[in-house]
Amino acid sequence: MDEVAPGQTTSTDAPASAGETLRAAREAQGLSLADIVARTRIPTRHLEAIEIGDYGSLPSSTYAVGFAKGYARAVGADEVAIAAQVRDDVGRMSRAAHYVPYETADPSRVPSRGIAIVGLGIALAVVILAALWFGTGLFRGGPATNEPVIADSGMTAPAAAPPVAPPAPTPTGGQVILAATDEVWLRVYDADNKTLYIGTMKPGERFDVPAGARDPMINVGRPDKLQVTLNGAAMPPLGTGERPIKDVRVSGEAVSARLAGATAGAVQTTQPVPAASGVAIGNAGAAAD
Incomplete structure (x- = not known):
């Protein structure tokens, strides 16, 4: 041997x-x-x-x-x-999905090219007819005119609606805090891929994102277990927790933009409607969810 x-x-x-x-x-x-x-x-x-x-x-x-x-x-x-x-x-295994998951379109639910072209043509024709109707009066039995219509002297013009106060501005900078509501793995890094934090956070633990970090981002295994706040204002959850996400920006500006997008529809407006025969009727707009 x-x-x-x-x-x-x-x-x-x-x-x-x-x-x-x-x-x-x-x-x-x-x-x-x-x-x-x-x-x-x-x-x-x-x-x-x-x-x-x-x-x-x-x-x-x-x-x-x-x-x-x-x-x-x-x-x-x-x-x-x-x-x-x-x-x-x-390298031989399937890679996990990234920050924004997507679904492949079902071919059976996608219209054919011919149907899409016909639909586009119909939509274009509707736009042209609407422009002719409102802009020239061509289909209303009278000559086209650009002169304003004078109201009857017996009618009074409705009062202009008071301006709606703009929503309070969302802070565009400040301290971003990452807090764990349950056990969650987290990595925080900057634009140079320098790791600022990596590890598994326990429930109640938090990490203060350095204010001087350049475009800080995070990778997180369970986004539904991580609470992101800016100056005490909580941002909506980053995900459902069904899959990890990565490359999520957590700078003060990025979190501020997310907060502004989440609250843009939450302003209540009230606009009066002109009433007939001298009776005023108020129409209050409901606040968006």
């Missing part, structure tokens, strides 16, 4: 996976998974998935690489090599 020189491997030896390398490094230091959880704040189930190479149970390939690098730093392993090995492993 052939002998194998010391330091050499046989052709049947396979290189250790990233998870095996990390587990071996942890065991060599006498550390448990609980010790790694305490150092990295990565949930135990995610660390176990990395050790056995079950990357499909992780939220996405981005999280798989990030968790593996955090694990490597905790045990003193080469995080660059580990990250490259994990990317190779998950």
